[in-house]
């Protein structure tokens with residue numbers, strides 16, 4: 001069993017942990033990073049990257065129909081080779097994985113493979129591949145992330161009842177899917193499977209999809225998903241789910257790598273759902289994807305040895321958010337382990353990693369500005385937003401307070417018409433040309449890229465007048481963002497009121 005002392009120990013090599021380790025090493029600290037699975041964590045291996053690769057392929061599939069139906073391009077779709085799709089996806093993940101490992105090695109970070117358990121606020125015991133005892137001179141950073149939340153009585157079996165992890169490594173594409181949960185994962189997977197030709201039912205317990213987003217985002221997204229043939233049930237409850245076998249054919253018919261050992265029928269799950277109006281309906285599908293949130297991972301971490309405990313939802317809250325430092329001085333926390341206002345997003349965890357590393361290196365701490373973190377859903381259509389929703393802005397303004405709101409359809413611009421996929425941009429601001437823009441919300445093609453202008457607008461407390469002063473290229477979708485602010489500044493050109 002080896003013993004090692006470094007300036008900083010980071011536990012968990014996902015986006016939160018490896019960004020902390022890299023930045024701390026770049027600042028001259030000796031860093032040990034402990035990872036029990038693979039460097040890159042959820043985002044790289046089971047989250048952001050593989051899912052966005054698949055959604056890119058889905059967009060290409062949808063493009064074939066658009067090319068044929070709108071543009072007279074005589075294109076037909078022969079089918080999707082799931083094995084080829086996943087090979088390309090996995091190649092992208094592998095390349096990124098190698099890249100991160102190389103960056104850590106170049107920075108001089110010592111990577112230890114194994115499971116870490118705290119034995120005190122500055123000491124860790126590692127079990128598994130490389131057992132040993134680690135000590136930290138300056139501090140520890142906990143970055144152990146999260147795993148899919150499951151529901152009692154609906155345990156995933158990895159085949160018919162699956163999590164987002166299982167969906168990546170399934171043997172093929174299903175003909176029918178019921179997605180439980182209309183947050184980012186549910187909406188993205190519902191969209192992906194619909195593009196791949198499946199019958200899709202999306203069941204959300206709250207009154208609307210993406211319930212934390214602006215109501216107009218939920219409304220436009222829901223309308224678009226329904227138009228694509230997805231059955232969207234909001235305010236709905238799953239009452240029961242029974243697995244069984246029915247019909248003919250198997251997933252291998254849809255590009256699978258091997259089917260189910262020669263069995264004739266296909267495994268199904270029959271779900272009973274109560275709608276918002278109280279009616280009950282059953283859906284027999286090949287796959288039920290459970291996407292009802294994620295829970296922090298702290299099992300076996302030994303938090304008590306450092307005098308720490310999680311909150312009721314399993315998160316570990318810092319005592320000082322500006323330093324991301326817990327009540328056990330020197331023990332910092334980043335990523336999905338954090339409660340709100342952190343956001344469970346990879347780019348938030350990168351920022352937290354930078355901040356924690358700089359604090360540990362003795363630099364003036366740079367707190368993460370959570371109000372200006374962009375939120376994107378990569379479905380078809382995409383959604384993107386930053387800052388306050390209209391309801392949040394109105395609540396913040398109080399009873400006598402005023403809020404200016406402007407919403408513009410993307411098809412009000414020439415480029416939006418070329419795309420022909422609807423969508424909208426919406427801004428929420430304090431009144432007047434010089435009031436601050438408080439939030440910007442978008443639905444439509446490419447809005448994941450369009451949001452970066454608005455994140456600067458919100459982060460820099462810019463006004464509609466500040467944005468309106470800048471000329472947006474014609475013809476682009478970004479013109480809609482320009483026009484949105486021109487109108488709020490009282491200078492609307494095409495959207496004159």
Ligand SMILES: Cc1cc2nc3c(=O)[nH]c(=O)nc-3n(C[C@H](O)[C@H](O)[C@H](O)COP(=O)(O)OP(=O)(O)OC[C@H]3O[C@@H](n4cnc5c(N)ncnc54)[C@H](O)[C@@H]3O)c2cc1C
Pocket residue numbers: 011012013014015016017034035036037038039040041042043044046047048049051052114115116117143144145146164185297299300301334335336337344345346347348349
């Ligand atoms: C399907 C899906 C799609 C997503 N898409 C996006 C997206 O498009 N954009 C976005 O911003 N976010 C997305 N996310 C969220 C994003 O993946 C997470 O916010 C991010 O991965 C959190 O990083 P983390 O470092 O906190 O945790 P993780 O990435 O979960 O990493 C934690 C690491 O700690 C290791 N670990 C845990 N316990 C121990 C221990 N005791 N000892 C040693 N190692 C340990 C784990 O093995 C793991 O590698 C998505 C998530 C999912 C599931």
Ligand SMILES: NC(=O)c1ccc[n+]([C@@H]2O[C@H](COP(=O)([O-])OP(=O)(O)OC[C@H]3O[C@@H](n4cnc5c(N)ncnc54)[C@H](O)[C@@H]3O)[C@@H](O)[C@H]2O)c1
Pocket residue numbers: 151180181182183184185186188203204205206210211236237238291292293294343344345375376377378
């Ligand atoms: N594009 C992205 O940035 C992206 C993509 C995927 C995941 N993520 C992140 O990963 C995390 C997990 O995503 P998620 O979508 O699983 O979680 P989430 O918390 O965002 O959404 C879960 C949804 O499930 C609903 N729900 C909960 N229990 C339910 C039930 N019993 N029946 C029906 N609906 C129920 C909730 O109301 C909520 O809308 C989030 O932090 C998310 O931001 C981000």
